[in-house]
Amino acid sequence: MYRLCQPVPTPGVWQCLAASHRPDRSVQFRSERNRALGRSHNSRSETWLTRPRESIEALVLLGDLDALLRKAGELHGHFCPYLALGVRAAYVALRELGVVQNLGLEEIVATVETDGCFSDGIQMVAGCTFANNALVFTDLGKAAVTLARRRGVAVRVAVRGEYTEGFSQRFPQAVTLLERIV
Template sequence: MEKIGIVKSEFEKPVNPEKMKEYESTLVIDEEYARGLEGLEVGQSLQVIFNFHLIDDYKLFGPKRIGEPRGVFASRSPKRPNGLGVTAVELLAKDGNQLRVKGLDAIDGTPILDIKSYSKLMDQVDTDTDHHQGHHQAQPRTEIEKLIEDNDLEKLLLKAGELHGHFCPFVSLGVKAAAYAMQELDVSSQGMEEIVAVVETNSCFSDGIQYVTGCTFGNNALIYRDYGKTAVTVATRDGTGIRLYLENYNVVDENYPEASQLFDKVIAQRNGSAEEEERLNKKWQQIAFELLEYPIEELFKIEEVEIDVPDYAPIKEDKFCSECGEKIMAGKEVTIEGEDYCVPCMESNYLQLDGRGLELIGHV
């Protein structure tokens, strides 16, 4: 194979591919191949085929950045028998034999072997097969883990919206923060407490965290600390974690004042018209997807931290209320004179998590 050009990039050595894909690159095509660029239009998607020219060996099986070790043909590892890389990019500008693109994860000086127009008809695969469904049943987070690996924040937000019910700025920020933490820690989740997410708010932000990390109240991997801060810490069982705190908390107010005014009237005051509610939903959707494009460092304070991770959820013998007969989760019973009762029957105080945060509800 002969190269048809080279990549011009500000990255002289490989870094996190998700970071590289946020930057622009230039494809400088050799003059003898320049006529082959005729017909390319700004805004279209291209597939760039290139050579991992600094890799001098290959590895058929080994660890990957996210998830379990696997064969090279089931990964995007650069250590491949023929050293080929393929990445879809967006064409931003065309100037003679130079193409300015966004989304390329190739370093400066990378030899370009080919460029192809991306076609949804030809390049997207219908995965709705019995085999795919069976694999998805065995590993239900396969699709999510792939989206995290590809840093496909838009699709993650689309899926998180199914859980949250609507698109809004803070569910978007939760998706962005969670995906970043999962990538940096190089972890995956099966909902078995192998990782935990410590959220410091019960706002929309938390739904983005739950969807992307797979840490939920139901699988005991979501820990809620009633601090009232838009922040999350994602950690492994040994306590190694990353905390992201929304430092640019005025990002919506400063950049989208109309949305802030609508929010105040429709949500805060509960005094908006149906037309204003519809306008807010449209603005929220716009803002949610636009926030995905912000460099994460402009939004969050990011820290590497060590935390005390709670022990795995204990398995104890359940109790039964002597009054109503209903089963009670172990540890939640009220014991009086050797008899077990539930909280409602005894009208005891209890903690409740609602829109106000964690509240102590008292009967006495």
């Protein structure tokens, strides 16, 4: 059953049209995201053209790695360990650099050291893509990324080698998924 909810004049408060139902969690999350960004409930309509990554930025600001992984899965087409590692690496790098917003104007450049699933997690969370000239691929065969700001500050996040060595024993379902994909 769908619940129809509409905003009322007080920001962050939702009124349900079906009085016996509370608003669903996605509507509550939206108001929490708006509060975290310091904006009113209707400002989304004014910014979607100038800030298309606004919802992703809010998830990064809130530290919602589960929602970021779901978004990355929409881009990548499946969920796998290296996608999750890419999402987490990009989140950690953005947090360490203090980046709240990436407008895609080469303010932030990511250098990934592997192709594949890991780099899709980086692209989704950091907003650095090949098309906006902010993603550089250097084939070093490591699950690592370096995020650099234009002003010269950079951070490198790498998955420790010992973590990936026992991957197939710890996550046998990931090996099965990888065999199906490749």
